[in-house]
Amino acid sequence: MIDPRRLRILRAVADHRTVTAAAAALYLTPSAVSQQLAALEQETGHALLTRSGRGVRLTAAGEILLSHAHAVLAQLERAEAELAAYAGGAAGEVTVAAFATGIAEVLAPAIRDLAGRSPRIRVRVRDSEGDESLTLVLDGEADMALAVEYRGAPREGDVRLARVPLYAEPFDAVLPDGHPLSHHPHIELAGLAADDWIGPYPGNPCHDVVLLACEQAGFEPLLVHSSDDFRAVVALAGAGAGVALVPRSALRGMELKDTVVRPVEGPAPTRRVFAAVRRGAELHPLIRPVLEALAGAAAGLPTG
Structure with missing residues (x-):
């Protein structure tokens, strides 16, 4: 009989690519993870992992078992959801x-809505940039992620995650006041190819959006200044340090001193x-109202 707890460990190792990283994510020691994996190999009668550089990768047998692990763990999530619903x-x-x-933009309004509709549900918030939020969910450290599409993000239909699209928003160009293109009603990115750029750090999904947009415009931006704080990005643009692309919602209510914002x-x-x-958790009686509140808050966002 295969122990489903060991399947969670196998998936964590597959996600993190090293025993040490998987152990840290699961709050176990590397020795404990190795022991559980050895026990799983004994249960299945197959070698499941092999060394790959400084990490590990799954063998063919390990990949087969992992595909079943996704299904088993999703079914366990559904069982917990149905039992919780049965218990009211x-x-x-x-x-x-x-x-x-x-x-x-959406989580705080959703919490306000839940306080009126489902006051017995408490939402605890963790500020998590980049792809960290999805990792926290997969590792069991968070129940839900509010995340952004980025290169390498789990795609729609990923067997580990259920997704609910919330909203899409454009990035606007932020230029120093007096920039040669500041009088244009719209900005062609190719016209900014020679400028210094200000942008998020690699790992932040917005970094990927900026790089991809510039790549499609035919150039690689010279990222001279880096910050994940868009207020800092705008302040640097206002100081004449460079140009930037910033999500429109991040600009709402921000002081835009000495800058010009253009679509x-x-x-x-x-x-x-x-x-x-x-x-499997999307129907849980605690999870579903939060997802619905998020969708409602996203539907109420300004479109301009």
Whole structure:
């Protein structure tokens, strides 16, 4: 009989690519993870892992077992959801990992809505940039992620996660006041190819959006200044340090001193935001109202 707890460990190792990283994510020692994997190999009668550089990778047998692990773990999530619904369990805590603008734009309004509609559900927020929020969900440290599409993000239909699309928003060009293109009603990115750029650090999904937009415009931006705080990005642009692309929602209510904000000519770079939970948990009586509140808050966002 295969122990499903060991399947969680196998999936963590597959996700993190090293025993040490998987152990840290699961709050276990590397020795304990290695022992559980050895026991799983004994249960199945197959070698499941092999060394690959400084990490490990799954063998063919390991990949087969992992595909079944996804299904088993999703079914266990569904069982927990149905049992909680049977017990009338719309009371408890839901931990949501989210990026700062998403917290302000949809999560905070959703929490306000839940306080009136489902007052027995408590939402605990973790500020998590980049792809960290999805990892927290997969590792069981958060129940839900508010995340942004990025290169390498789990795709729609990923067997580990259930996703709910929330909103998409364009990026606007932020230029120093007095920039040669500041009088244009729209900005062609190719016209900024020779400028210094200000942008998020690698790992932040918005970094990928900026690079891809510039790549499609035919150039690689010279990222001279880096910050994940869009207020800092705008302040640097206002100081004449460079140009930037910033999500439109991040600009709302911000002091735009000494800057000019213009829409991008043609198809605008876009940030696509979604909520994600472990597959099978989307119908849990604690999870479902939070997803519905997030969707309602996203539907009420300004479109301009």
